[in-house]
Structure formats: C-alpha cells, structure tokens
Amino acid sequence: MTSSDSAANSKVPSQVFAAHLLAQLARLGARDIFLSPGARSQSLAIAAKQLADAGAASLTVRLDERSMAFQALGCAVASGRPAIVITTSGTAVANLHPAVLEAHHSGVGLILLTSDRPAELRGVGASQTANQVGLFADAVRECIDVAAPTSATLASGELVASAIHLANQSFNLASATTADQHGILRANPVQLNLAFREPLSALEPNAVGVFAELGELTSAHAEQTAPAAHATTIDLSKNTVVIAGAGVNLEADSVEHSVAQFGLPVFAEPSSGLRHLGGSIQRYRSLLTSQQELVAQIEQVIVLGKPTLSRAVMALIAKPTVQAFVVESRMGFFNLAHNPVQVRGALKPSQTAESAWLQQWQAADQEVEAAKAESQEFDRKKIVEELYAASGANDDAIIFGASRMIREADAHAPKTAVANIWSNRGVAGIDGTIATAIGFAAARKNEHPRATTRALIGDLTFLHDASSLALDPTRDQLDLQLWVVNDNGGTIFESLEVAKLVDHETFERVLTTPQHVDLQKLAQAYGWQFMQVTSVAELQQAAKSQGCIVIEILPSK
Ligand SMILES: Cc1ncc(C[n+]2csc(CCOP(=O)(O)OP(=O)(O)O)c2C)c(N)n1
Numbered sequence: 413m414t415s416s417d418s419a420a421n422s423k424v425p426s427q428v429f430a431a432h433l434l435a436q437l438a439r440l441g442a443r444d445i446f447l448s449p450g451a452r453s454q455s456l457a458i459a460a461k462q463l464a465d466a467g468a469a470s471l472t473v474r475l476d477e478r479s480m481a482f483q484a485l486g487c488a489v490a491s492g493r494p495a496i497v498i499t500t501s502g503t504a505v506a507n508l509h510p511a512v513l514e515a516h517h518s519g520v521g522l523i524l525l526t527s528d529r530p531a532e533l534r535g536v537g538a539s540q541t542a543n544q545v546g547l548f549a550d551a552v553r554e555c556i557d558v559a560a561p562t563s564a565t566l567a568s569g570e571l572v573a574s575a576i577h578l579a580n581q582s583f584n585l586a587s588a589t590t591a592d593q594h595g596i597l598r599a600n601p602v603q604l605n606l607a608f609r610e611p612l613s614a615l616e617p618n619a620v621g622v623f624a625e626l627g628e629l630t631s632a633h634a635e636q637t638a639p640a641a642h643a644t645t646i647d648l649s650k651n652t653v654v655i656a657g658a659g660v661n662l663e664a665d666s667v668e669h670s671v672a673q674f675g676l677p678v679f680a681e682p683s684s685g686l687r688h689l690g691g692s693i694q695r696y697r698s699l700l701t702s703q704q705e706l707v708a709q710i711e712q713v714i715v716l717g718k719p720t721l722s723r724a725v726m727a728l729i730a731k732p733t734v735q736a737f738v739v740e741s742r743m744g745f746f747n748l749a750h751n752p753v754q755v756r757g758a759l760k761p762s763q764t765a766e767s768a769w770l771q772q773w774q775a776a777d778q779e780v781e782a783a784k785a786e787s788q789e790f791d792r793k794k795i796v797e798e799l800y801a802a803s804g805a806n807d808d809a810i811i812f813g814a815s816r817m818i819r820e821a822d823a824h825a826p827k828t829a830v831a832n833i834w835s836n837r838g839v840a841g842i843d844g845t846i847a848t849a850i851g852f853a854a855a856r857k858n859e860h861p862r863a864t865t866r867a868l869i870g871d872l873t874f875l876h877d878a879s880s881l882a883l884d885p886t887r888d889q890l891d892l893q894l895w896v897v898n899d900n901g902g903t904i905f906e907s908l909e910v911a912k913l914v915d916h917e918t919f920e921r922v923l924t925t926p927q928h929v930d931l932q933k934l935a936q937a938y939g940w941q942f943m944q945v946t947s948v949a950e951l952q953q954a955a956k957s958q959g960c961i962v963i964e965i966l967p968s969k
C-alpha cells in the first residue's frame with residue numbers, strides 16, 4: 413500500500429464523491445445549486461456550501477422540495493444553464509415531480525441529485541426508502557442509479573473517475589446540446605440517483621480544493637446527436653401567418669429570428685415575446701372569430717414555440733386545408749397539424765410575402781381597436797396594459813401564471829417590447845408559479861441588478877404555491893412583484909361549456925372553488941410587503957415598489 417492509498421483510505425468515500433461531482437459540475441458551468449436538507453444528502457450539502465462560500469457556485473436552501481425544484485426551473489430558464497437540485501431520499505424525491513414534468517415539456521435543464529439508501533437497504537423496509545428509480549418515467553432524459561461509493565472504489569481510483577464521468581454525462585444530458593427522442597436539440601431534466609452508505613459526510617476533501625486540483629477542463633460535450641439541419645423552402649406568396657407560442661428563441665441566428673423578418677402577420681401569444689413585432693396583430697384573438705372571411709384565406713401557418721392559449725388557434729393549425737410549418741423549439745415535438753413540415757435549420761422563402769396580406773390584417777386589427785369604447789371600469793384589460801407599461805423599461809421581466817390572466821394578456825397586451833417574458837406552458841400547471849418567479853428573478857438579478865420581475869397570477873394560483881413565499885434569507889434580495897388578481901376562485905372556468913351545463917351551486921363548488929383567505933396576513937406572515945389596489949392609479953403606484961411585494965388586485969369587473 414502506498415502512502416497515498418492510506419491517505420485515501422482515511423477519507424470518507426461519500427464526501428470524496430460529493431466533492432468531485434459538484435466541483436466538476438461547477439467547472440462545467442452548472443453553478444446554481446438548490447438544496448432541500450435531509451440526512452442522506454449531507455455530503456452533497458457540505459460540498460455545495462463549500463463551493464458557495466468560495467464563490468464557485470450559488471446555493472439556495474429551501475425546506476420544500478416542490479418549491480425548490482420550481483425555483484431551480486425558474487433559475488435555469490433565466491440563466492440558460494442547467495440548475496442542480498439536491499434532495500434526500502423518500503417522498504422528498506417525489507416532490508420534485510411537478511417541476512420535472514414542466515422542465516421536460518419546456519426544455520429546461522435540471523440535474524437532479526436524489527440521494528438514496530445503498531442496495532442492501534432497499535426493498536427491506538428500511539426507513540425513508542422508496543423506489544426512486546424510474547419515478548419520473550420518461551420526464552427525465554436519463555435516470556442513472558449510482559451505487560454507493562466505497563473504500564474499495566476510492567482506493568482503486570474508480571470513485572473519483574466515476575464522479576467526474578457522471579458530472580460530465582449529466583451536464584451533457586441536461587443541456588440543449590443533446591437531442592430528445594424526436595431528434596430535437598433541447599435541454600431536459602436528468603436524474604442521478606445516488607446511493608450513500610455511512611459514514612455519510614466529512615469536512616474533507618473540501619470541494620473548493622477539488623475544484624482547483626482538477627486541472628484543465630477538457631471538452632465534456634458529447635457529439636451532437638441531432639440529425640443534420642437542412643434548409644426548408646416556403647412559398648410566402650401563399651397567404652401565411654406566423655403563430656408564436658411559448659418558448660420562442662429570439663437569438664440572432666435562430667430560425668425564429670429570421671421568420672420574424674418575413675413581413676407576415678404574427679399572432680403572438682404573450683409568452684412568445686414577439687408581441688412587439690411590426691407584423692404582430694394585437695387583436696388576433698378576437699379577429700379569429702370575428703373575421704371568418706379573412707381567416708378562410710389563410711393557406712399556411714408557421715408555428716414557433718408551443719401555442720396553448722386558444723382553441724381558435726389550435727383549430728387553425730389543425731385545419732386540413734392549411735399547411736403548417738412547425739419550427740422545432742425548446743418546447744419539443746409539436747404535431748397538432750398531424751402532417752406538418754417539421755423545420756430544423758433555416759426556413760428559406762422561395763417567394764416573398766405580399767405586403768397587401770399583412771395590410772389586410774393590420775387594417776382589421778385597427779378596426780377592432782377603434783370600435784372599442786373605452787370602459788370606465790378597472791377591468792382586466794387595464795391590468796394587462798399597466799403590466800406592460802410598467803415593464804417595458806429597465807430590463808424588467810414578466811412571468812405569467814396559467815389560467816385566465818395570460819389569456820386576458822393574449823387578448824389585450826399592447827405591442828410593447830419587454831426584455832424577458834416567461835410562463836410555464838410546458839404543462840401549464842397552476843402550481844409552482846411563485847417559486848418559478850423567485851428563481852427567475854434571482855437568476856436575472858446577476859445581469860440586471862436593477863430590473864424588476866412582475867408575475868401576473870390568479871388568486872388560486874397564488875394560494876396553491878403560498879408556501880413558496882418563504883425565501884432563503886441569505887440570497888433572495890429580489891425586486892419581485894406578485895400581481896394577484898383576486899376574483900375569489902378560478903374564474904377561467906366561466907368561459908367553458910360546463911358553466912352553462914350545471915347549476916350555479918354545482919359550478920361554484922366543483923369548479924370555481926371560492927376562497928376566503930386574507931392575502932395580506934398571508935403575505936406579511938412570510939415577510940412580504942403588501943398592497944391592495946382597486947384602481948389604475950393605485951396599481952401604477954404599486955408597480956413602482958421595490959423588494960418583494962404581493963399586490964392584491966381587485967378588478968371592478
Ligand atoms: C396543478 C394544477 N391543478 C389544477 C389545474 C386546473 N386549473 C386551471 S386554471 C385553474 C383555476 C385557477 O384560478 P386562479 O388562479 O384564481 O385564476 P383565474 O382564472 O381566476 O384568473 C385550475 C384549478 C392546473 N392547471 N394545474
């Protein structure tokens with residue numbers, strides 16, 4: 413036995429593994445670590461804190477794994493890098509599931525480090541032990557079950573090699589350089605299920621020392637596995653509209669970016685971030701029903717991102733007489749049209765668009781606008797307009813919750829450019845919205861220290877995620893406003909056929925679910941500022957607040 417072998421033998425295998433895994437992930441660029449504490453994950457927790465103390469990573473600690481994972485998702489969206497999620501064993505892992513589903517469907521990279529019992533304690537009734545392997549099914553790109561580190565694997569060098577390899581592998585799998593089962597390059601969650609045997613932790617080796625020792629970073633990127641991109645030709649002399657849903661990539665070299673320059677009418681959902689384009693038809697949502705003749709002339713649609721907000725748009729995409737061109741996006745495979753041309757790589761016009769086509773849509777758009785009498789009510793249109801007015805400067809950002817208000821924004825949002833807009837449209841849950849907004853605002857703060865994030869959500873969406881109001885006091889010095897439109901329940905359901913089908917009492921009981929929570933007390937219990945507003949003037953005032961604030965909005969109609 414050499415002296416370095418005996419030094420290795422005195423080390424705790426779990427800690428050596430944790431230090432190497434997290435140090436290598438940090439070196440690769442996965443530097444945002446989210447942790448919910450527990451005994452089994454203690455080696456990872458110690459290594460994470462060491463890296464954070466040295467400035468090599470950021471560490472956010474949250475009690476609730478569900479909140480923590482949504483916060484990690486918001487962070488990964490804003491940073492464009494995979495975020496690391498650490499849990500203990502048992503139900504802790506299951507609490508990640510909602511955020512994992514959303515991340516899978518919206519192309520967000522999460523590296524899940526789920527701690528587990530070693531093999532000998534599985535399936536024998538040991539405490540806090542459940543089958544964690546395969547829990548997320550196909551919502552993770554890969555679930556790798558990793559055996560517990562041992563003195564033997566430490567001494568042979570296998571342990572360190574495997575920690576480095578797993579860091580490289582999970583970083584690649586979580587990143588947008590890897591293709592999904594449809595061959596689309598996009599980020600995704602990946603799970604390393606990590607068994608740990610006692611002793612569970614030590615102070616050495618320090619992950620910062622490991623970080624420094626690991627030497628030159630060799631390229632860890634796997635070969636791109638997506639089929640080669642090729643240009644798709646499109647004849648724009650045919651009447652074509654662009655439908656822009658969630659998750660549109662506006663980077664200068666993207667297909668989406670070039671489509672935006674085609675001179676076509678654009679039906680831009682708010683979370684597409686394309687609402688401000690010259691061709692954007694602000695009232696498209698109402699025109700799709702009121703202008704049947706114009707709609708009937710549409711021959712082709714180009715779909716960007718994932719549209720989800722209206723049935724009229726879905727029907728247009730699926731219409732057999734309309735040819736759809738679907739541009740691949742972070743939101744994954746989109747095939748509502750059943751026979752679309754899938755666009756990967758450039759979209760090249762063979763003929764340019766007729767300017768008269770766009771002009772017809774613009775004229776129709778103007779007409780609707782002009783015909784609208786300005787209401788004196790403090791209605792949802794005004795709330796949406798104020799949101800955009802407040803957020804159109806200073807690199808501010810908007811998060812939309814699911815449910816009614818994002819559809820109100822779809823109907824009423826002005827053509828104001830906003831620096832960044834996000835909505836969890838992968839699975840469109842009303843859960844985790846506060847946590848997503850916190851993670852998003854925190855990650856943006858690095859590059860935009862003075863920017864405010866405003867989340868527009870319903871009262872049930874707010875209450876569903878109320879426990880996410882608990883912030884990490886060492887980290888979350890944010891400028892985050894939660895605009896909670898309190899209409900006492902889920903009023904989105906009023907627009908569904910069921911509202912006419914059942915009696916009022918049944919409808920309220922099984923769909924609206926009214927609530928009587930005192931939002932002020934709730935906000936203040938978690939240390940948030942609070943304002944209740946009932947007019948445009950009050951909302952304008954509230955929109956200027958700094959720090960974390962819940963703004964309860966009571967529309968008059
Ligand atoms: C996790 C989850 N549960 C249930 C739903 C179904 N759902 C969609 S909207 C909605 C009501 C939301 O109400 P609120 O947040 O008050 O918004 P409003 O429509 O009233 O503006 C519900 C329960 C969902 N989308 N996600």
Ligand SMILES: [Mg+2]
Nearest residue numbers: 870871901902
């Ligand atoms: Mg509501």
